[in-house]
Amino acid sequence: MLPAALTQYLRAHRDRHLAELGELLAIPSLAAAGDDGCSAAARWLREHLQRLGLEAETVASAGPPNVLAELHAAEGRPTLLLYGHYDVQPPDPLEAWASPPFTPTVRDGCLYARGASDDKGQLFAQLMAVEAWQRAGGGLPVNLKVFIEGEEEIGSPHLEAFLGDHAGRLAADAAVISDSEFFADDLPSITIGLRGLAYVEVTVRGPSADLHSGVHGGAVRNPADVLAALVAALHDGCGRVTIPGFYDDVLDPSAQEQAAWAQLPFDEQEYAASLGLKDLTGGEAGLPVLHRRWSRPTLDCNGLVGGYTGRGAKTIIPAAATAKLSMRLVPRQQPDKVTDALRSQLQRLCPPGVTLETSVLSSARPVLLAADSPAMRAAQAALAEAFGREPAFIRCGASVPVTELIQRLLKLDAVLMGFGLPSDNLHSPNEHFRLEQLWRGSLAAAAFLKNLAAGGGT
């Protein structure tokens, strides 16, 4: 149990904490929009960390500045690396917001602002816990390092290099990332698996210019038709990806993990309806929806374009056509290997009369975290204590590259202990964070520090 003094401290300072988080949320820190807001947010965080008693600085990078901070509590205690990001998604479309995205507003028990949940609010819950230990708990029970980046929402293009360059300085025993969601509103969750990514652009080129499809149709191989055939050939009739070897390295989830997923409160019809769909027929036939989203690799065409796309009819054979294809990868699959297999398959399938160009636009490795590490047990017990319910171990079909990088480059046990809810409108207008999640999240973060100091769950 968390010392009562901490709980009381966090309860007593809720208004001030809300006001401070409001200051941070009022800063439009868009990594996509250039540096001004990002620098301001980084400066605010540095000063706030200094107020909490940490040594803190902003460190310039090729992108927005990173915030690094450290507090050495005592020899022999475990060292925790705390990760967050201060950059936010663009707020468009502005007219869809009930209150302006950078004017934090409380309504119906929720704090509305861009970044309220993703990730300033979740990060601030962690900082509230640090403050409570410092001011009311006799000091932090662990040694703490803080790393806050400013370009997560644009894919963290400089993160791998930065972590590589600062691996020594960021050395720790465990890492906690608060940038994830509960599975359902009342079900605290720990995300232990993330899919990786391999993103390839394919262009098929034919004649040197668009041609009259009446005069030349039947003589000239049509690049748009070839592109369609190539994209279509990557799946079979059962939704399986046909790239040779694609599934070779796939690690199936354990029977225990699968059994746990079957117990999750998941209503397929409700989920389908929330997307405007009647049924969920994507992916591999015969597998449960959560398996298809979490533990099976997929290939999706993210966009395609070629020839005439305006109103009405134009009778041409396009000179070229392009598709964007991305694969989500699951544990043991390797982005480079899968990308090579895709490119080889496309070349093999490409007919004469056209040429093929492929380029790799993005890649990230899949992640699977051990559910029984000391950090994981510490988070499990902390969430149970703060939210009154045993957390679920879940996965997410998306990629959060920092998780894999922390694991691979810094060799830390990481835990994704997030406080967001599925209804927070992440990346959408009217993003918000439930105040109860902020407060209980700070309790969970405080308990996590105590549990980690004690070697795991207590």
Added chain:
Amino acid sequence: MLPAALTQYLRAHRDRHLAELGELLAIPSLAAAGDDGCSAAARWLREHLQRLGLEAETVASAGPPNVLAELHAAEGRPTLLLYGHYDVQPPDPLEAWASPPFTPTVRDGCLYARGASDDKGQLFAQLMAVEAWQRAGGGLPVNLKVFIEGEEEIGSPHLEAFLGDHAGRLAADAAVISDSEFFADDLPSITIGLRGLAYVEVTVRGPSADLHSGVHGGAVRNPADVLAALVAALHDGCGRVTIPGFYDDVLDPSAQEQAAWAQLPFDEQEYAASLGLKDLTGGEAGLPVLHRRWSRPTLDCNGLVGGYTGRGAKTIIPAAATAKLSMRLVPRQQPDKVTDALRSQLQRLCPPGVTLETSVLSSARPVLLAADSPAMRAAQAALAEAFGREPAFIRCGASVPVTELIQRLLKLDAVLMGFGLPSDNLHSPNEHFRLEQLWRGSLAAAAFLKNLAAGGGT
């Protein structure tokens, strides 16, 4: 043989004719650009026809005005309907023209201007012949009706209605259309077959908005993947269209016609190179290129678009994807029947989890003209006399809807006797008409009138 007086007249008036054609070419009569240039060109033609002794008027339509004219020569003579169009293709890109498109300029024996060949120059060759008969031949040997439209280059959207409304006034025994090309520079040609058209737009719709392809990939059917699969499924591995019944009504060219095509001066490698290609692998495997372009139906994807098409990577499942599909049809195929078969096949192939919308954007029937009609024999002999070489009977893979409409609505024997050359840069910068083609074309047109009056070839 043409009376010597006509030949002499046409030779003597070449400079004035060139000046008059220059006046017509200087008028920027773009159907796509609104009415000013079109009205001016129609007025110029009306006045010119009146100078030649015809009763002429411009007739308003829902589009640009049509020019109608008539000259009754004598009872008992055949009546000919002469068709042309005064509208021209847009001249863009202007910077690619060596002389301005609406400043007619003679260089190297050619007249350069937009419309010089398509179709003002070819039409004017016909009018030169009318003038020669009127001024130097003792009057026209046939009764003549003239119909000149002003929206051929935008697909003649009001033509079918106009011809239907004016069928009585346009009644004749035969029609001549001078809006086509020689097969090669020194090979006069009569086009006896044109492909038809059926143009369909297909949209596949899935979720109500673009979705995160990581979070939802594997659960949600991807509309871009479905579109690709639908488009791909319309051809088999040998380039044949797989729509059930697609080839049922196809009329094969006669053995005689096929033998004639084999004799045409056609170099596949030269043709491929002119399109920027190494080989011609479109259409049905195993058939000669001219058959694939002229006598076999085809299906081409003219454009496709869906999802993210900008620079770089965006990981979405698109809410929708659209393709434009057009089929070129050959004699005995019916656009409505083929369109219905395509729509049914797409519906049949469409998987659950998405919805399909199709709309018909355009259609035209194929045309095959009898090569032995009196008008055809008259043209054959006229071209041989004027150009000194027996004309070839060829087809064209494109559609010229007026041909089929004249045949179907006015029930006339039509002949496509054109004087353009493959090197005229139709629809491109630096369009031109060889002066020798203008002059010899007028001789051919004059001989055609004589031959037609005599009941065919003489």
